[in-house]
Amino acid sequence: MTTSFRTAQRAFLGMALLVVASVHVQGCASTAGTPDSAATGGGIASGGAHATGGSIASGGVHSTGGALATGGSNASGGVHSTGGAHATGGATGGSQGGADASPPDGGPQTGFITWTYNDTPMGLYVPAPTGKPLPVVMFLHGHDGDPVYPEFWLIPAVNAIEPCAVFLPTAPPLDDMGADWGGTYDNWGLRPAMINALAELDRLIGQYGFDTKRQYLYGESMGGEGVYKLLVEFPTRFAGAVAAAGYTLDIGASEMAQTPLWIFHGSGDSISPVENDRAIYQSILDAGGTQVTYTEYPDLEHVPGIEQARVEPGLFEWLLAQHRN
Numbered sequence: 001m002t003t004s005f006r007t008a009q010r011a012f013l014g015m016a017l018l019v020v021a022s023v024h025v026q027g028c029a030s031t032a033g034t035p036d037s038a039a040t041g042g043g044i045a046s047g048g049a050h051a052t053g054g055s056i057a058s059g060g061v062h063s064t065g066g067a068l069a070t071g072g073s074n075a076s077g078g079v080h081s082t083g084g085a086h087a088t089g090g091a092t093g094g095s096q097g098g099a100d101a102s103p104p105d106g107g108p109q110t111g112f113i114t115w116t117y118n119d120t121p122m123g124l125y126v127p128a129p130t131g132k133p134l135p136v137v138m139f140l141h142g143h144d145g146d147p148v149y150p151e152f153w154l155i156p157a158v159n160a161i162e163p164c165a166v167f168l169p170t171a172p173p174l175d176d177m178g179a180d181w182g183g184t185y186d187n188w189g190l191r192p193a194m195i196n197a198l199a200e201l202d203r204l205i206g207q208y209g210f211d212t213k214r215q216y217l218y219g220e221s222m223g224g225e226g227v228y229k230l231l232v233e234f235p236t237r238f239a240g241a242v243a244a245a246g247y248t249l250d251i252g253a254s255e256m257a258q259t260p261l262w263i264f265h266g267s268g269d270s271i272s273p274v275e276n277d278r279a280i281y282q283s284i285l286d287a288g289g290t291q292v293t294y295t296e297y298p299d300l301e302h303v304p305g306i307e308q309a310r311v312e313p314g315l316f317e318w319l320l321a322q323h324r325n
Contacts, residue, residue, distance in 0.1 A: 110128050111125070117196055117200050120170055120196055122167075122170065124166070124204060125168075127163035127164065133209050133212075135164045135216065136164070136214070137154065137164060137167070138167045138201055138217055139152075139223070140169070140171075141168075141222070141223050142306070154218065158316050158320065169196065170193075171194075172193065181222055181229070182225070182226060184248045201215070217238050219242070221244070221272060224272075227242070228246060228252070228280070231256045236258055238324075239260070242262050243263050243264070244265075245302055247273075247276050247277075248276060253286065253287040256289070256292075257292065261293070262292075263277050263295070264296075264312070265277040265294075265295075267296050268298075268299045
C-alpha cells in the first residue's frame with residue numbers, strides 16, 4: 001500500500017468517518033455474535049455459529065482453531081480509521097494529574113486522571129483498591145480517535161466484569177499522515193507514539209502496582225495495527241489482546257500465536273480489507289496457534305464492524321480471564 005494511498009485514506013476518514021464513529025450498531029449480534037449453533041471439526045457455510053477445528057466458507061462465524069480460506073493479497077502499509085472520536089476534556093469524577101505532568105508519584109490515586117507525556121495527552125482510570133494488584137488494559141485508538149475522557153466506553157465495559165485499570169495513551173498526528181502507532185509493516189522497531197505508550201505503561205505498573213501477569217491490549221483500526229506489532233515484538237508480555245478492523249502483513253504469526261488473541265472484522269470493510277485478517281488468522285493456526293479466535297461480521301463496513309465488536313457478548317469476560325504464568 002503506497003504512501004499516497006494511505007494519505008488519501010486518512011484524509012477520507014478524517015472528513016467522513018468522524019460523523020459515524022460513535023454510533024453503535026444495533027441488532028447485529030445474532031448474525032455473528034451469539035453462539036446460536038456450534039460445530040466441532042466441520043465446515044460452516046454461513047453466519048451465526050461458533051466453530052472449533054473447522055473450515056469457514058464465508059463470514060459471520062466465530063472460529064477457534066479452524067481453517068479459513070484467505071483470498072486476496074497483502075500489501076505493505078497500513079489503513080486507519082477512527083472507531084470513536086470524541087472531544088477531549090479535563091478529568092472529572094476522580095483525581096486529576098496536572099495538564100503538563102505525569103500522575104503524581106505521591107501514592108496511587110483513584111478515578112480518572114489526565115496528563116501529558118512528551119507533549120502527548122494520556123489518560124488513566126483507576127478503580128478503588130481491591131486489596132490485590134489490578135489488571136490493566138491499554139487501549140490503542142484509531143485514526144483521529146481521542147479516548148482521553150472519563151466516559152470512554154471501555155472503562156465501564158471492563159469494570160462491569162471486575163475492577164480494572166484502563167490506560168488511554170494517544171498517538172499525535174504526524175504531518176499530513178495523521179496519527180500512527182505503526183504496525184508489522186515497520187521493520188525498524190517501534191514508532192515514537194508506541195514507545196511513549198509503553199514507557200508510560202511500564203511507569204504506571206510500577207507506580208500503581210498493576211498486575212504484570214494481567215496486562216491486556218485492545219486496538220481498533222490503526223490501533224489494531226499497533227496490537228499486531230506489539231504481539232510480534234513482545235510475544236510473551238501481554239495476557240490477552242483484541243484487534244478490531246486492524247491491518248497487518250501476513251508475518252509474525254508464530255510470535256502472535258503465543259498470546260490469546262480475538263480478531264474482529266466486517267466483511268464489507270472498504271478501508272481495511274478483511275482478507276488481511278483472514279490471512280493472519282490462518283497463519284497463526286498454521287503456526288500451531290491454539291489461542292486465536294476470529295469473528296467476521298457479514299457485510300459490515302469499517303466503523304460498524306468496530307462498533308459491533310465493542311458489544312460482542314462474552315468478549316470482556318474472555319479477555320479478563322486470560323493470565324500469564
